Amino acid sequence: MRKMIRRPTHPGNIIKKDYLLPLSITIKDMAATLGVSRKTLSKIINERGAVTPHMALRLSRAFDTTPDFWLNLQKNFDLWQAKKESQEWEKVRPFPKNLLHHYNSTPNSEHIIQD
Amino acid sequence: MRKMIRRPTHPGNIIKKDYLLPLSITIKDMAATLGVSRKTLSKIINERGAVTPHMALRLSRAFDTTPDFWLNLQKNFDLWQAKKESQEWEKVRPFPKNLLHHYNSTPNSEHIIQD
């Protein structure tokens, strides 16, 4: 598993950098387009709110992306946050590996964009 | 984007099928190992609760997996749920595609396991 050293990019950052600014539209107008309140979008853009599944569906539609794109960004951010918040989970005693069927890691534990 | 026709596998299902049963341990004992209450684990296994980032970290440690493995399962499930709950997001009017920088879809919008 790839370590997350740096703070993952917050979805709000992408919205701002890659959509809001290039499109030269206001938060107010984008919120209206997305069908959410100005507050909801503002919170996300200012990284004080999370992209929920419902929000991801709206973003995917507006910006012709996948909902997973947004949810993955949020997931990586949340995971990084959780690790930072508490290390209690490190006290969990692993089951003996020889008793476990072995799943390998899934891709995109980081922000991956295919081209 | 790959359509999710069928209900995605709930993480609780994996815990039960691939860990609880093969290891022949009780929910009570597994909860103790994970350092959470019996109720918390029971809810997840009975698909009435979600795997949170903190829980994913515990599971990853106990079962030698990645937290992302669990969070991806949960994400796919949540997204499927959100789509089922409401189709309001389909009313969002897409921005004209010629104005948009184009991100392509991220991998594992479904439950993917590398071997």
Place this chain on the structure above:
DNA sequence: TAATATGTAACCCAAAAGGTTACATACGTC
């Protein structure tokens, strides 16, 4: 039979999403 495991409900607390309203600030244009 006795002990344990389990699902579940009740109850408590805390967090968080999302909405509305309101306000001070900043940045325009006229």
Place this chain on the structure above:
DNA sequence: GACGTATGTAACCTTTTGGGTTACATATTA
């Protein structure tokens, strides 16, 4: 300078949800 708009943010409300404890009825097992 004056007015309108955009924005961050706070306050307030509702609903949902995670997680813990306690309790209880029903399996399940030793």
